[in-house]
Amino acid sequence: MDDSIRRRAKRVDIAQKQQAMAALVPINAQIGPWQTRTARLMAYAQRLRAAGGNEPNLAAEAEALRNAVAQQQSRLVETTRSLPADVAGNTRVLDTARALKSVARGLEEVLNLLKRPVA
Numbered sequence: 254m255d256d257s258i259r260r261r262a263k264r265v266d267i268a269q270k271q272q273a274m275a276a277l278v279p280i281n282a283q284i285g286p287w288q289t290r291t292a293r294l295m296a297y298a299q300r301l302r303a304a305g306g307n308e309p310n311l312a313a314e315a316e317a318l319r320n321a322v323a324q325q326q327s328r329l330v331e332t333t334r335s336l337p338a339d340v341a342g343n344t345r346v347l348d349t350a351r352a353l354k355s356v357a358r359g360l361e362e363v364l365n366l367l368k369r370p371v372a
Contacts, residue, residue: 273343276332280325284352290318291359298366312367319360326353 274281294315301308329350333341340346 269340269343270345272340273336273345276336276340277329277345277349280329280332280349280353283321283325284349284356287318287322287356288352288359291356291363294318294363295359295366298363302366302369308367312364315360315363315367319357319364322353322357322360326350326357329353 294311297308297311298315301311329346333346336346
């Protein structure tokens with residue numbers, strides 16, 4: 254009897270995880286490319302800074318990406334509100350929020366690096 258209870262509990266947990274993942278697909282699909290682009294922007298910004306150069310297009314790109322990430326963070330909040338509480342609290346949702354926050358933080362670093370005067 255304990256096995257059947259455990260199996261049902263696992264199925265509920267799996268169903269919640271699957272529901273959370275389905276709701277997050279459009280958001281999660283963008284995170285990987287954004288992380289890659291943020292890393293490249295950081296490398297470019299560091300090279301520019303070391304060379305004493307200035308590239309306004311780089312800052313504009315980082316700003317646009319930061320705005321897109323902020324929109325997805327808002328979308329995540331809206332999506333989470335529409336989910337049942339047990340699904341909204343799933344670790345997949347929390348992982349997505351953390352990943353978006355990490356990308357946003359990286360972009361802020363890029364922008365700060367580009368805006369800081371060269372010493």
